Amino acid sequence: MKLDKLFQSLLLTGAVVVLINTPARSEEVGEDAKLSEISQSAELLVQSPASSSEIVQVTGVKANPTDKGVEVILQTAQGEQLQITNRSAENNFIADIPNAQLRLPSGDGFTFRSQKPVEGITEITVTNLDANTIRVTVTGEGELPKVELFDSDEGLIFGAIAAVTAAQQPQTPQAQEKPTTETPQEEPAAQQDEPIELVVTGEQDGYRVQDATTATKTDTPLRDIPQSIQVVPREVLEDRNVRSVAEAVETVSGVVDGADYNGSPAQDFIIRGFEQGGSFRNGYRDVNSYGLTGVGTIDRVEVLKGPASVLFGAVEPGGIINIVTKQPLSEPYYKLELEAGNRDFYQPSIDFSGPLNDDKTLLYRLNLSYQTADGFQDFVNTNLTTVAPTISWKLGDRTDLTLYYEYINFKGTFEQYTSVLSDNTFLPRSFYQGYPDEAYVNNTTQKFGYTVSHEFSDNWQIRNNFSVVTGRNAEEYTLATAVVNDQSLRQFAQDRDFTTDNYFGQIDLLGKFNTGSISHQILIGFDFNSYIQTFARSIASNVPNLDIANPNYDITSFNYGPRSSSTDRSQAYGIYLQDQIMFQDNLKLLIGGRFDWITGDNTNDVTGETTENPENSAFSPRIGLVYQPSKSISLYTSYSQSFVPVTESNPDGEIFEPTRGTQYEVGIKGDFLEGRLSTTLAAYQIAKSNILTDDPNNDDPDYLIQVGEQRSRGIELDVTGEILPGWKAIASYAYTDAEVTEDNDLPVGNRLVSVPKNQASLWTTYEFQNSDLKGLGFGLGLFYVGTRSGDSANSFEIPDYLRTDAAIYYRRDGFKAGINIRNLFDTDYIRTSDDGRTFLRRGAPFTIIGSISWEF
Known part of the structure; x- marks a missing residue:
């Protein structure tokens, strides 16, 4: 595989693709393309006129079935500078893309997740590792998946297959181009026991949330905000089965109960010593001490510590509670x-x-x-x-x-x-x-x-x-x-x-x-x-x-x-x-x-x-x-x-x-x-x-x-x-x-x-x-x-x-x-x-x- 051809492909498309092969069609590539010959810390650099300080925004994630499995494409507006560092940890193949951020149209900090796309692969995730890095993780079922590198006019491809024994290993062919997304007539598509399940969710990546909008009213990584802000994601709310906003923020430092209103879901909070009545909703004024807020509509709770008048007007100096609500999804x-x-x-x-x-x-x-x-x-x-x-x-x-x-x-x-x-x-x-x-x-x-x-x-x-x-x-x-x-x-x-x-x-x-x-x-x-x-x-x-x-x-x-x-x-x-x-x-x-x-x-x-x-x-x-x-x-x-x-x-x-x-x-x-x-x-x-x-x-x-x-x-x-x-x-x-x-x-x-x-x-x-x-x-x-x-x-x-x-x-x-x-x-x-x-x-x-x- 010629690296200059690879660079040209990436420069034209600005896409990174994860291709998952089924075991029935697993093939190893030739010496020019075998990932095993690439150092674990090696970086594939795609040159472009973009400044090295510019953060590449990945604005879309696509999942396309192919005759060899499924490909996951990270889309950018144009060819831009990309660096890819790969390694393995236990049964996970991990590829980090520095100088890039996932920005899906439905909101910031979203995670793409594919559950059990093929036999032997339990999950593929694409998420923001931090403010400047996207992480692609391929998890094998019990063992580290094998990964191959393909060249294509569509971009860089990671081909992952489930680990197989030596007796099952096919003969190594010559380096190959990525197959098309259409099944060749002379070669039937691989059969799968279960349909591929691909889900793009609006949930944050587990307990750790990397972005918030309350502090700046913009999509800003938490590490870039010069003020303490804590986010309680939906997964924490569900795991704890909270019944009120007061219970939701019990895990946040410096926030204590300021008394509810007659036992109802209307609440005052004490933040950093000062009482704040009511809360905000999606970044704007919502209820006061007497207004009701249910928990069933909450996606996450963001707590901004300290004075917030610069964006929210008249509020006490301890901080504010901002309720981010669930939004409609594009899939049933x-x-x-x-x-x-x-x-x-x-x-x-x-x-x-x-x-x-x-x-x-x-x-x-x-x-x-x-x-x-x-x-x-x-x-x-x-x-x-x-x-x-x-x-x-x-x-x-x-x-x-x-x-x-x-x-x-x-x-x-x-x-x-x-x-x-x-x-x-x-x-x-x-x-x-x-x-x-x-x-x-x-x-x-x-x-x-x-x-x-x-x-x-x-x-x-x-x-x-x-x-x-x-x-x-x-x-x-x-x-x-x-x-x-x-x-x-x-x-x-x-x-x-x-x-x-x-x-x-x-x-x-x-x-x-x-x-x-x-x-x-x-x-x-x-x-x-x-x-x-x-x-x-x-x-x-x-x-x-x-x-x-x-x-x-x-x-x-x-x-x-x-x-x-x-x-x-x-x-x-x-x-x-x-x-x-x-x-x-x-x-x-x-x-x-x-x-x-x-x-x-x-x-x-x-x-x-x-x-x-x-x-x-x-x-x-x-x-x-x-x-x-x-x-x-x-x-x-x-x-x-x-x-x-x-x-x-x-x-x-x-x-x-x-x-x-x-x-x-x-x-x-x-x-x-x-x-x-x-x-x-x-x-x-x-x-x-x-x-x-x-x-x-x-x-x-x-x-x-x-x-x-x-x-x-x-x-x-x-x-x-x-x-x-x-x-x-x-x-x-x-x-x-x-x-x-x-x-x-x-x-x-x-x-x-x-x-x-x-x-x-x-x-x-x-x-x-x-x-x-x-x-x-x-x-x-x-x-x-x-x-x-x-x-x-x-x-x-x-x-x-x-x-x-x-x-x-x-x-x-x-x-x-x-x-x-x-x-x-x-x-x-x-x-x-x-x-x-x-x-x-x-x-x-x-x-x-x-x-x-x-x-x-």
């Missing part, structure tokens, strides 16, 4: 699942997807689920319903439109808080500290909108999205507000309903260009957010205390007073600019800034009086630098700010500035075990300033000043990936020192509420890869949360806890059955505090859920 996919557990837990669900027309330009996805369960507290019973259809429409070669709708309803008698007595003992776990006959909730969240993107060229793109999130909450409840002499609970009761309507629109322009030898990826955007909340309630006056030792729940209805009602409105406008600059392959700068304007008003719906809120504006910068001394190590440092508007004002009309968050962060990101394991080690300090506190120079308690400050600093470690074939893990540790540094109400040095100094987690699974046990897996989880302050005054402490989870499952050929256990040893613990002795959220006791599902 059907999943039926049934789950059942203790405390009468039942949940049937379906996940269907596929094309709606022959040319696959119109795709759909439908997620449906219904859940019913009793609580671990007496009287608690709730139902959760989710309906979520999505349509994707390819309007042209460069234009895509996605329409989505999601309906979530949560209703029933919900879980109450628990209380701590004066001797720091807690009420029994099953104790319901309210009046259940006067407690109900019926909350509905609906989400709908669209996203559209158009590529003007390979380097310029415009994106637009619009979303509407509506909430309708109707509820009646009693609430314990104080412990009276350790004997009874003082009660507060109200009947209330409120509606929330959030409208969000955004338009982005993305572009890539060079200034000399320096490359730029620029983002220019504008967004608009309108939020309207109408809140009405009646407060009861005749609510008796609830006896702790001998509770009497049989009471008559309360007498409710007159109904009040008010409407809050706010409008926010933001414009932002970001530039990702690459000076060299290993030196990258991220710089950006955003300016926001926020206005609003409040209307008393009874009197009709409207009060204008103070206008707020803020500039939020971010700058970060990444230096990569090697392909596996990234060193970074960054500075960023955030803001949250302040709607209060002094009686004399004095307008307050927004609260500000300022963070300094340094860290190191590394890939180990040949790229199978990724780590992030970060150190940071965040200061939140302009916090309102009493004015000591004014006797009027309504007068406030902005001198309050809180500070959080700490160290975080996150590790995720595959240690050995079949053995996966995701682990974290966080040390968080969050305290009051200046205040006229609280003592300096007080710890922030519900923030542990030490937090650690480990979730690990092992799945048998071969033998009769293939598909059988086990999981073990350890979750430690240290002691925390129970209130702002630091009057009591919440004990630390260690919870153990476990799982066992079997999956094969689309079938999966599993058992997940949460709190294996029935540890009694407090999850979090809402700042008070009667506002504590209890952790659930021993919980077991069995599941069975079919994918086809």
Whole structure:
């Protein structure tokens, strides 16, 4: 085989091909083409005018059956510089293609996978090894497959066959050209026992994820982001069988439970010591503390640590949670699942997807689920319903439109808080500290909108999205507000309903260009957010205390007073600019800034009086630098700010500035075990300033000043990936020192509420890869949360806890059955505090859920 002819072929096509031969047609090539004569570390270099610093983008993967098996083609736009390094490890043939990245049209970080394409070959995968390398892996069944090198006008070909004995080995022919994809008439095609199964999935490569969009709103490798960002992929969510977003992020360092809303899937989070209400969806504003988010529609969860206002507007400085949802697939996919557990837990669900027309330009996805369960507290019973259809429409070669709708309803008698007595003992776990006959909730969240993107060229793109999130909450409840002499609970009761309507629109322009030898990826955007909340309630006056030792729940209805009602409105406008600059392959700068304007008003719906809120504006910068001394190590440092508007004002009309968050962060990101394991080690300090506190120079308690400050600093470690074939893990540790540094109400040095100094987690699974046990897996989880302050005054402490989870499952050929256990040893613990002795959220006791599902 002539190498110059090979170079010409690659230069013309820019393609790399993996050809799998069946044993029935296995043939060795001649001396010129035998791969065994090529050094394991040899590199085949294809020359082209492209700069050595340019990353070749592989934009498509094709699988074509041939008379000798199947070929897998990695497509690029044109012939470009490619380097191929091959080696073997156990029963795997591995080919690495440096200076290249897989960028499939359906999203970044996707993996191509072919399961059992021929007898003797168990799997072929094509995936991103790191930010600059594509890896092609051919796995033999029990033995290393034999690999041959072919020449072709279509490109470089790796021909792999199952290992055979010497007696089975055919005579060596002369070097040959790659066969055509059509079966020659004089030579029948090889027969196969089973049809070839080729699947292109949107799932990330196991536990280790290499790309994310939350930090930059662009497809950026994690190692190129000068900020800590952790991704929890779908495989982890499924292995752990999480029931809420709060459970999903338990494996992420520096993130702890900030209390749910009435036991529903509406959640606050504490990130790096600061509370953040609600979450984002696919990179834009979604729900607040009262909005519902189901887990059935989640593909992965991305957690961006530190101030994020530069792209997302008004957010607390600890960070944000971004939910990335499942998208329609181009191939038919059907999943039926049934789950059942203790405390009468039942949940049937379906996940269907596929094309709606022959040319696959119109795709759909439908997620449906219904859940019913009793609580671990007496009287608690709730139902959760989710309906979520999505349509994707390819309007042209460069234009895509996605329409989505999601309906979530949560209703029933919900879980109450628990209380701590004066001797720091807690009420029994099953104790319901309210009046259940006067407690109900019926909350509905609906989400709908669209996203559209158009590529003007390979380097310029415009994106637009619009979303509407509506909430309708109707509820009646009693609430314990104080412990009276350790004997009874003082009660507060109200009947209330409120509606929330959030409208969000955004338009982005993305572009890539060079200034000399320096490359730029620029983002220019504008967004608009309108939020309207109408809140009405009646407060009861005749609510008796609830006896702790001998509770009497049989009471008559309360007498409710007159109904009040008010409407809050706010409008926010933001414009932002970001530039990702690459000076060299290993030196990258991220710089950006955003300016926001926020206005609003409040209307008393009874009197009709409207009060204008103070206008707020803020500039939020971010700058970060990444230096990569090697392909596996990234060193970074960054500075960023955030803001949250302040709607209060002094009686004399004095307008307050927004609260500000300022963070300094340094860290190191590394890939180990040949790229199978990724780590992030970060150190940071965040200061939140302009916090309102009493004015000591004014006797009027309504007068406030902005001198309050809180500070959080700490160290975080996150590790995720595959240690050995079949053995996966995701682990974290966080040390968080969050305290009051200046205040006229609280003592300096007080710890922030519900923030542990030490937090650690480990979730690990092992799945048998071969033998009769293939598909059988086990999981073990350890979750430690240290002691925390129970209130702002630091009057009591919440004990630390260690919870153990476990799982066992079997999956094969689309079938999966599993058992997940949460709190294996029935540890009694407090999850979090809402700042008070009667506002504590209890952790659930021993919980077991069995599941069975079919994918086809």
